[in-house]
Amino acid sequence: MRISYHPADDLDEMVREVIKKAGMSYIDPDRVLCFRSRGSRSKRVIARCYSLPKIWQMGLNTSAHYIIEVIAERFDRLPHEEKVKVVIHELLHIPKAFGGGLRPHRGYVTNRAVNEIFSRLKSQ
Ligand SMILES: [Zn+2]
16 A cells, blocks of 8 residues: 555644643744655554754755654544644654754653643643
8 A cells, every 4th residue: 555645634733732732832833734644554653753954944945844744544543632642742853943853752752741741731
């Protein structure tokens, strides 16, 4: 099966909500694009975050953008709360500079950080 990508409006909304409620004001939601993919061969990945590196920004004469891709076969069957956690996880990969880089898991994108933000969201 070939992989296909579909714009994910439901995720756009979730991303906006998380950014707002979690105080991630360094992220421009208009430059975070969400897609749902189908037919991915990877067995364990639920979602991915892509950046547009500086050199591409320069070459294409555009600013930093990020893409969050969720793998439909796995993401869509998660309960709502787990979906929110996945979105938080992917957003944590976006650095404060919002410049085109990605933050690594170690020290930044941890279950602890995700759960902390998630409980902050829930208490609102
Ligand atoms: Zn990750």
